[in-house]
Amino acid sequence: DLASSDTIFTLVLKDLKPSSVVANIKNLKLQKLLYMLNQPHYTDGTFSMNADIKNLDVDNLQGNIDTSIENALIDSQYMTNEYNFTSAMPQTTFNIQTNTKLNADIIDSKVNFNSNIASMDVKSVKFNMKDSSLTGDFIAILPDLDKFFFVTNQHMRGAISINGDIKKAKDLDLNVHTKVAGGNIDVKLHNDDLTATLNKVKTLELLDMLMYPTVFKADLDAKVNYNVADSKGKMNGQLVDGQ
Numbered sequence: 137d138l139a140s141s142d143t144i145f146t147l148v149l150k151d152l153k154p155s156s157v158v159a160n161i162k163n164l165k166l167q168k169l170l171y172m173l174n175q176p177h178y179t180d181g182t183f184s185m186n187a188d189i190k191n192l193d194v195d196n197l198q199g200n201i202d203t204s205i206e207n208a209l210i211d212s213q214y215m216t217n218e219y220n221f222t223s224a225m226p227q228t229t230f231n232i233q234t235n236t237k238l239n240a241d242i243i244d245s246k247v248n249f250n251s252n253i254a255s256m257d258v259k260s261v262k263f264n265m266k267d268s269s270l271t272g273d274f275i276a277i278l279p280d281l282d283k284f285f286f287v288t289n290q291h292m293r294g295a296i297s298i299n300g301d302i303k304k305a306k307d308l309d310l311n312v313h314t315k316v317a318g319g320n321i322d323v324k325l326h327n328d329d330l331t332a333t334l335n336k337v338k339t340l341e342l343l344d345m346l347m348y349p350t351v352f353k354a355d356l357d358a359k360v361n362y363n364v365a366d367s368k369g370k371m372n373g374q375l376v377d378g379q
Contacts, residue, residue, distance in 0.1 A: 139168040141183075159187040166208065178215060181208025181230075189238060194265070197238040205232040221286045228253055241265040253283045269305040281345070294345050317341035319356070325364070332360040339375070354378035 137143070141164035148156045164183040170176065182205070189199030212225040230251035237244045243265065247258040254276060261272030276299075278284065281292035300312035310325040319337030323330065337356040344350050354375040362369030 138164060139172060140165045154192045156192060157187065157189050159185065161185040166205070176214060176218070178211050178218075179208055180211075181205050194241075196240055197243075198240075199238040201234075201236040201238070203232075203234045203236075205230070207231070216286070222289055223286045225286045226253065226283055253280070254278050267305065269303075271301075271303050273299070273301040275299045291347050292345055293347060317345055328363055328365040330360070330362045330364055330369070332358075332362070334358040334360075334373070339378075352378065 138161070142162040143160070143164070145157060145159035147154060162184050166179055166181045166183055167177055169183070170178070183203070184206070185201065185203045187199065187201040189197070189201070191198040208230045210225070210228040210230070212227055215221070216223075216225045228251055230249065232250075233248045235246045241264060243263040245258070245261050245263075247256070247261065249256040249258075256274055256276045258272060258274045261270065261274075263270050275297070277295070277297050279295045281288075281294055281296060285291055296314055296316065298312055298314045300310060302311075303309045308325065308327050310323075312323040312325075314321050317337045317339075318341050320335045321332060321337070322335075323332045335357055337358075339352050339354045339356055340350045342356070343352070354377055356373060356375055358371055358373035360369060360371045
């Protein structure tokens with residue numbers, strides 16, 4: 137009865153060392169678990185897990201873990217205060233499903249996240265326990281940009297889809313691609329150095345997305361170099377066929 141859940145597990149020892157484990161957790165209450173762990177109440181919801189790990193040897197892990205969080209509700213007031221948002225975070229509900237495969241020193245996870253303000257699909261994110269490296273890819277969809285006013289402080293209309301990949305070893309490398317206002321935006325982050333390329337972004341569509349008067353028509357090409365740590369950068373842009 138862990139945090140009001142129905143929990144059953146079987147642990148097998150060989151020579152007094154953990155050898156394998158089968159665990160089943162149903163409908164664990166996240167708010168009770170957070171209270172038990174003396175953590176802030178940042179979400180409600182129910183957590184379930186099925187784990188079948190046939191080999192617990194850290195050098196030769198073998199097994200499968202399925203987890204889910206259902207009917208979850210973020211504590212918007214806590215998040216707004218904790219992250220100093222200048223406006224209140226909207227009420228946000230979400231569900232998460234993950235499947236994790238353990239194969240020797242590689243942990244390979246598939247993640248599906250859905251909420252009322254955004255969704256994200258991760259086909260594969262691999263963590264190497266030997267060198268602590270991480271690789272993965274993702275697709276994110278924001279169906280209503282105006283719901284992110286609490287982050288951007290800018291009212292916007294429309295939706296956006298983003299796909300990218302990430303690699304973290306000695307260095308952090310993140311690549312992101314999206315289509316905005318009829319053009320393409322490619323972003324690369326290497327540690328603290330960010331570069332972005334804007335290609336043929338339509339100013340009329342961009343102004344409309346930002347809810348500004350659509351007073352100028354042109355194609356925008358630009359290159360941005362920005363240092364995240366210093367919060368400083370430079371943008372060189374060109375407006376083509378302006379009217």
